[in-house]
Amino acid sequence: MAAKRSGAQGKRSQRMGVEPPPQPNSEPALSLDRIVLTAVELLDAQGVDGLTMRRLADRLGSGVMSLYWHVDNKESVFDLALDSVLGYRGSPQIVGAQDWRTEIIDMLEDWRASMLRHPWSVSLLSSRALGPNILSRLELLGKTLSRAGVADADLNVAIWSLWNYLMGATITRTSFDLSGGDRAASQPRAGEPYPTIERSRLLCDDDWIGIFRKGLDALLVGLAPSQNRSLK
Template sequence: MAERKRGAAQPASVWLTPPARQPGPPGLSRDRIVRTAVELLDAEGLQALSMRRVAAQLDAGHMSLYWHVNTKGALLELALDEVFGEVVAPADDLPWDERLCALAGSLRAMFARHRWAARLIGEYLNIGPNALRMTDTALRVASGSGLSPDQTDSAAALVLEYVCGFATAETRMLENAATAERDGGQSAEEGFANVSDAVRSGFTEFATLRELASRDIGTATEIRDRNFTFGLRCIIAGLGTLADSDETPA
């Protein structure tokens, strides 16, 4: 294996790097390394990931990983595309709006299972096969909306970016709540209930917010689910209205 030069520019994406021409040590493969990295990320988060930790999980020397993955960043990019493979394409016999809702829901569920993944959005080009397959599915579904061809890509991007943005905030909050609970603090639902009690009993200048807190609006989980669904339906309703009109956005 050629020695990597210190300070050498790294490729823009692992998917743009030619594969190694020589096989590495027996017993290892890139797929096995990536699956192990995903397991470690799920169990301990981004801060715990290192090439040494992955090698230890595989009972291998850490330098042997570099035959298959050049850098930790490349491994994270591969791990991100690995979990994108869990996003399920919706059934073809559904209406386009239901298909778009199903795709968005599957993407959000993936981020919930792999809370570290949302933090990597924007770090990489996301041009791995699974990410491209998901994007292709979104484009195909959006094309059934009646939008013009030059609007379809924007519609697909809007839905995917909405889910990624929502998941980024949601998973970070859940991670922080899980950390607080492990450290002996209150659970996420207990924290939400305490905040609601504080708003109801104080903050007299925020009358509308106090009135909201006094109603039975559900648990924190129920509110997040409701907000996600409402926002998604607003987006899809807007796309449908645009498709039915003769107006073309600037």
């Protein structure tokens, strides 16, 4: 009988040394990496509901059940795809010379951009466990905040607040992108009892990144000690 581990991965990786024949024509043989990569492609193209095991197998030129050798179930495909997309290579060489404030802002903006590049990742991230890439980002965030002078007692509040803000902003951005038509249509309705919303054209404002930056700035003002706020 077959072994079929239950952990995360690593079934055919120990076949080191001799690689199987490169299969001159046709498909290049199934592998976890290829599955995850194709899953990301499919998610990018068709969204969360567009990823089915059948379609995934079709794209890979394999039978559906062959996937289940490399992968526990569909959920784990989501997990692997999500993790593969959220890596942060940062700017570690230049890091340290920078202001802590711009360092945090850079990292969070990169995070946001990564998620927006793969909009399905946002909804998945909020319902799945934290992978190593995510934990690394949180660690970097905590370290930078600490270096900026945030007391240990306030550290969790600061980290979670930034996390919450980032998640909310990104989710809102993607979901309003989808239903954009409705939003624009629902805004300028006159006679409705939303005068303030209408006046500020809240639902028409599409300067997403500007709003994100300004709100982030405000949050950092409230979170970090007032020191260290001389030059911008």
